[in-house]
Amino acid sequence: xxxxxxxxxxxxxxxxxxxxxxxxxxxxxxxxxxxxxxxxxxxxxxxxxxxxxxxxxxxxxxxxxxxxxxxxxxxxxxxxxxxxxxxxxxxxxxxxxxxxxxxxxxxxxxxxxxxxxxxxxxxxxxxxxxxxxxxxxxxxxxxxxxxxxxxxxxxxxxxxxxxxxxxxxxxxxxxxxxxxxxxxxxxxxxxxxxxxxxxxxxxxxxxxxxxxxxxxxxxxxxxxxxxxxxxxxxxxxxxxxxxxxxxxxxxxxxxxxxxxxxxxxxxxxxxxxxxxxxxxxxxxxxxxxxx
Amino acid sequence: xxxxxxxxxxxxxxxxxxxxxxxxxxxxxxxxxxxxxxxxxxxxxxxxxxxxxxxxxxxxxxxxxxxxxxxxxxxxxxxxxxxxxxxxxxxxxxxxxxxxxxxxxxxxxxxxxxxxxxxxxxxxxxxxxxxxxxxxxxxxxxxxxxxxxxxxxxxxxxxxxxxxxxxxxxxxxxxxxxxxxxxxxxxxxxxxxxxxxxxxxxxxxxxxxxxxxxxxxxxxxxxxxxxxxxxxxxxxxxxxxxxxxxxxxxxxxxxxxxxxxxxxxxxxxxxxxxxxxxxxxxxxxxxxxxxxxxxxxxxxxxxxxxxxxxxxxxxxxxxxxxxxxxxxxxxxxxxxxxxxxxxxxxxxxxxxxxxxxxxxxxxxxxxxxxxxxxxxxxxxxxxxxxxxxxxxxxxxxxxxxxxxxxxxxxxxxxxxxxxxxxxxxxxxxxxxxxxxxxxxxxxxxxxxxxxxxxxxxxxxxxxxxxxxxxxxxxxxxxxxxxxxxxxxxxxxxxxxxxxxxxxxxxxxxxxxxxxxxxxxxxxxxxxxxxxxxxxxxxxxxxxxxxxxxxxxxxxxxxxxxxxxxxxxxxxxxxxxxxxxxxxxxxxxxxxxxxxxxxxxxxxxxxxxxxxxxxxxxxxxxxxxxxxxxxx
Numbered sequence: 063x064x065x066x067x068x069x070x071x072x073x074x075x076x077x078x079x080x081x082x083x084x085x086x087x088x089x090x091x092x093x094x095x096x097x098x099x100x101x102x103x104x105x106x107x108x109x110x111x112x113x114x115x116x117x118x119x120x121x122x123x124x125x126x127x128x129x130x131x132x133x134x135x136x137x138x139x140x141x142x143x144x145x146x147x148x149x150x151x152x153x154x155x156x157x158x159x160x161x162x163x164x165x166x167x168x169x170x171x172x173x174x175x176x177x178x179x180x181x182x183x184x185x186x187x188x189x190x191x192x193x194x195x196x197x198x199x200x201x202x203x204x205x206x207x208x209x210x211x212x213x214x215x216x217x218x219x220x221x222x223x224x225x226x227x228x229x230x231x232x233x234x235x236x237x238x239x240x241x242x243x244x245x246x247x248x249x250x251x252x253x254x255x256x257x258x259x260x261x262x263x264x265x266x267x268x269x270x271x272x273x274x275x276x277x278x279x280x281x282x283x284x285x286x287x288x289x290x291x292x293x294x295x296x297x298x299x300x301x302x303x304x305x306x307x308x309x310x311x312x313x314x315x316x317x318x319x320x321x322x323x324x325x326x327x328x329x330x331x332x333x334x335x336x337x338x339x340x341x342x343x344x345x346x347x348x349x350x351x352x353x
Numbered sequence: 354x355x356x357x358x359x360x361x362x363x364x365x366x367x368x369x370x371x372x373x374x375x376x377x378x379x380x381x382x383x384x385x386x387x388x389x390x391x392x393x394x395x396x397x398x399x400x401x402x403x404x405x406x407x408x409x410x411x412x413x414x415x416x417x418x419x420x421x422x423x424x425x426x427x428x429x430x431x432x433x434x435x436x437x438x439x440x441x442x443x444x445x446x447x448x449x450x451x452x453x454x455x456x457x458x459x460x461x462x463x464x465x466x467x468x469x470x471x472x473x474x475x476x477x478x479x480x481x482x483x484x485x486x487x488x489x490x491x492x493x494x495x496x497x498x499x500x501x502x503x504x505x506x507x508x509x510x511x512x513x514x515x516x517x518x519x520x521x522x523x524x525x526x527x528x529x530x531x532x533x534x535x536x537x538x539x540x541x542x543x544x545x546x547x548x549x550x551x552x553x554x555x556x557x558x559x560x561x562x563x564x565x566x567x568x569x570x571x572x573x574x575x576x577x578x579x580x581x582x583x584x585x586x587x588x589x590x591x592x593x594x595x596x597x598x599x600x601x602x603x604x605x606x607x608x609x610x611x612x613x614x615x616x617x618x619x620x621x622x623x624x625x626x627x628x629x630x631x632x633x634x635x636x637x638x639x640x641x642x643x644x645x646x647x648x649x650x651x652x653x654x655x656x657x658x659x660x661x662x663x664x665x666x667x668x669x670x671x672x673x674x675x676x677x678x679x680x681x682x683x684x685x686x687x688x689x690x691x692x693x694x695x696x697x698x699x700x701x702x703x704x705x706x707x708x709x710x711x712x713x714x715x716x717x718x719x720x721x722x723x724x725x726x727x728x729x730x731x732x733x734x735x736x737x738x739x740x741x742x743x744x745x746x747x748x749x750x751x752x753x754x755x756x757x758x759x760x761x762x763x764x765x766x767x768x769x770x771x772x773x774x775x776x777x778x779x780x781x782x783x784x785x786x787x788x789x790x791x792x793x794x795x796x797x798x799x800x801x802x803x804x805x806x807x808x809x810x811x812x813x814x815x816x817x818x819x820x821x822x823x824x825x826x827x828x829x830x831x832x833x834x835x836x837x838x839x840x841x842x843x844x845x846x847x848x849x850x851x852x853x854x855x856x857x858x859x860x861x862x863x864x865x866x867x868x869x870x871x872x873x874x875x876x877x878x879x880x881x882x883x884x885x886x887x888x889x890x891x892x893x894x895x896x897x898x899x900x901x902x903x904x905x906x907x908x909x910x911x912x913x914x915x916x917x918x919x920x921x922x923x924x925x926x927x928x929x930x931x932x933x934x935x936x937x938x939x940x941x942x943x944x945x946x947x948x949x950x951x952x953x954x955x956x957x958x959x960x961x962x963x964x965x966x967x968x969x970x971x972x973x974x975x976x977x978x979x980x981x982x983x984x
Contacts, residue, residue, distance in 0.1 A: 100477040151663065156477045157423060158663055161619060165659025168612060172653035284608055288488050291481045328492040332485060336470045339482070 070200050072317040078206045080313025081213035082272040086286055087293040087305050088220070089264030093141075094294075096236040097257040099148055100160040103167040105287025107140040107262050110170065111269025112278035113178045119273075121186035130270040137266015138259050140170075145258035152254065171283055182279040205274050212271065217306075224302070233257070289316070292331055296338045308338075378627045385533055389526050397529050399637055401597045404536045407633035408590035409610075410617035411540055412583040414629040417618060419547060420579045421559030422471065425611045426483025429467070429490040430460030430584040432606035434591025436494065439507040439601055449515040449522070452592045453535055460588020463490075465581045472576040487611055494603045506602020513596050522596060532593050536630075539589050544626055546582075550831075550850035555579060557821045557832045564819035567781060568893055569807035569836035612655060619662045734759040734927050735780065735897060740789035742775050742951075749775040751951035752789070757897075757944075760924055764938045765931045766962070767948035768971065773931040774816060776948070777899045780929070781813040782806045794896065808836055812895030816902050818886035822875025826866055826885055829874050830857035833889035860888040864918050880911035887918060897927045904934040916940050935963070947971075 086108055093101045101107075111133035119129035144166060148159045187205050194201035224230035236243045236253050243253060276282060289312055297308030312331060319327040388400060409431050417423040434456035441452055467486050474482050494501045501507065512521040515531050522528045546552070557565045558572045565572050595601060617636050621628025636658070643654050735757040742750040750772040757763045765773045778784030780791060782803035790799045798806055807813075820829050831853045838856050861867050864884040869877070874885060883903060890898055900919075904912050912934070919941040922928060932938050938945060938959060945962040947954040949971050955962060962968055
């Protein structure tokens with residue numbers, strides 16, 4: 063039991079971290095799969111939302127709700143800007159658009175430090191959530207526990223929308239074959255904008271809810287982008303279940319891995335990615351399309 | 354033949370492109386040599402930095418624009434090279450040449466370690482993976498304090514000596530000379546390799562990997578070699594960084610550097626080495642120039658430059674996407690008013706030959722025997738037993754037994770969805786086999802990779818003509834002949850290329866494309882592209898030629914030419930033809946096998962098949978009366 067006791071808290075933390083990454087990665091997959099944009103500014107959207115939420119939150123419950131809404135709004139607005147910026151070059155292929163979002167990430171990162179300063183701000187959450195909660199004899203931060211619950215509820219809701227509603231069917235169709243959807247009378251440009259705004263909103267939701275877990279800082283954009291890219295690569299492009307497992311895995315490596323093997327943790331993620339890629343491509347050949 | 358080859362060579366590197374590229378390169382080199390006498394010390398230091406960054410940018414350009422693997426992770430071998438040089442200097446080895454070579458080896462070794470992962474991915478997935486590789490190395494540099502000095506990095510690296518017996522490089526002008534000469538040497542070597550015929554292999558791998566594999570090219574190996582090579586290049590860039598600033602820290606190898614370098618390549622335009630160098634120069638100087646009035650906003654400026662470059666320099670991005678710099682030059686050539694040649698009408702001489710060949714057709718051995726049971730036939734070239742391919746619950750091909758005799762002209766017929774193309778795909782190795790065996794010339798090839806099958810004599814023409822669009826017609830065929838021609842000599846030797854092109858020209862003559870040898874494959878009409886595709890298949894000296902609906906989408910004139918080409922195939926070439934056009938089938942084949950729902954329905958001569966009631970019912974029935982008429 064000793065080992066379990068020592069590592070229980072990091073393990074639960076890993077789940078919280080992983081679920082947060084899953085929300086971010088879902089937006090990334092949506093933008094790429096359906097909108098055709100590899101959004102290298104996705105982490106910047108997260109950072110923007112996290113900063114905004116932190117600025118809005120004042121420690122009250124209303125403040126928390128407003129902060130999350132503000133985060134979603136910030137992310138969605140950022141997604142809209144990206145949609146507008148990439149629209150003129152949508153016909154030039156994935157690479158040009160990826161380059162453009164790369165530029166947006168650099169500009170956005172600079173603007174964020176200018177607006178919000180270089181210090182890492184602390185998020186004020188309602189007092190009730192700041193208290194540690196006792197689970198299985200361990201004290202655990204209440205906010206994170208609440209986040210896990212909220213994320214699971216969101217996940218189930220998201221699954222319901224995707225799998226059981228007309229909108230979900232349209233999104234799934236647009237991931238599979240955007241042109242086919244266009245042939246079905248749905249404007250691809252509008253789908254594209256909608257998808258990028260929705261993807262931004264997902265990053266914003268993650269930023270708004272996750273600010274107390276992965277807080278806003280000058281480096282957070284890159285960290286979140288990189289880790290959510292890893293989630294997408296490990297989980298397999300377009301696979302929601304795979305992404306969820308990969309997100310939990312990455313979360314555990316970031317928390318449990320750091321506790322157990324502090325020296326090896328950074329490489330562990332890379333090794334996981336390598337193994338997954340080799341395993342997958344050994345069966346199906348090179349992944350990713352030439353553009 | 355030689356003149357033709359030479360002509361194509363000049364089409365590949367058009368005189369204008371050569372001239373502009375060379376003038377630019379020569380002007381840049383002259384200016385760089387004159388710089389110490391023209392500009393101040395500070396500018397010279399910036400120039401040294403720009404050269405080091407330029408070498409790194411060149412490595413990204415080769416990888417992205419050349420091999421089609423756009424990378425955000427070349428900072429990794431760059432860092433490995435830089436830290437290696439710094440550690441060497443700390444341990445008393447201060448000879449610059451040794452630094453350069455060891456750093457190159459270290460960078461190459463690092464990329465050799467990550468190559469197995471990177472070359473498995475394509476397109477934007479490469480960006481993701483390489484980004485992770487770069488971050489991994491930066492993290493390692495931060496954490497591995499005993500070797501790298503942690504976040505503080507390696508400072509106070511002792512000055513190097515360019516060569517044994519030479520003095521320390523403490524003067525900035527001397528350092529500049531050292532950096533300039535090293536840069537010229539490594540970029541020169543890279544340019545020579547890229548401009549040699551071996552550069553064609555990268556063009557082919559980037560633009561049509563499937564075709565390359567189907568003509569016997571081990572594409573993954575080419576990509577791995579390139580990836581390892583650019584690792585060496587980046588390693589040298591890292592060593593140069595040490596010689597310029599005698600300091601390296603994780604800050605030099607982060608996201609910012611990756612983006613700077615990628616921006617340089619975007620500005621420079623794809624695979625262009627000179628472009629990448631100039632791009633790097635522009636960035637280093639712009640950054641420095643703007644940091645005065647507007648300090649602390651490096652990323653903002655960099656990002657803004659990125660946006661401007663993406664919007665205003667689509668040509669610059671061409672190399673990272675498709676077409677390559679050559680296509681860009683060609684587009685430029687067209688824009689400056691070279692009149693396009695109109696498509697030539699069908700050659701009357703060729704039509705005559707077609708008629709003559711028609712007369713000669715009667716001499717062909719007319720076989721009436723039914724295909725013998727598998728394995729019992731000593732004449733069998735290809736024996737397929739119980740071949741099955743399932744897609745989920747659907748069996749596209751279901752327990753097919755088929756024997757193709759040596760020298761046969763064998764047609765596969767069947768309604769849409771009968772599994773004809775799947776059978777061809779499985780014989781060529783492009784479609785995995787669910788169960789069953791394929792024996793070719795007495796050898797079980799069921800699990801062999803497509804490139805290996807090509808090398809043992811199975812060639813394939815695709816349903817959609819598969820050509821390398823940015824290369825000339827002749828170069829396409831030369832690439833296809835590359836692994837098959839009995840020509841010795843190193844791949845980058847022009848002599849070998851000329852021999853190859855000579856052989857390629859004979860295949861073009863066979864299909865009647867000789868007049869169009871210099872044209873760009875991507876600009877051909879569908880019919881000509883089809884003939885080129887067949888020429889590429891023939892260039893593999895196939896024992897077995899697989900053709901998938903060659904007549905689809907062709908005009909009547911083109912079909913006549915196609916029939917001529919197919920009838921003129923050497924007797925030792927066995928052909929398997931999938932085709933809907935029964936008139937063509939009758940004209941060029943001696944055995945017909947009809948498939949329905951992935952199973953064998955009937956085998957016989959074209960006449961027998963045309964008369965077969967079961968076949969008529971499933972396939973030649975009232976739904977397609979025109980086939981009966983022409984048949």
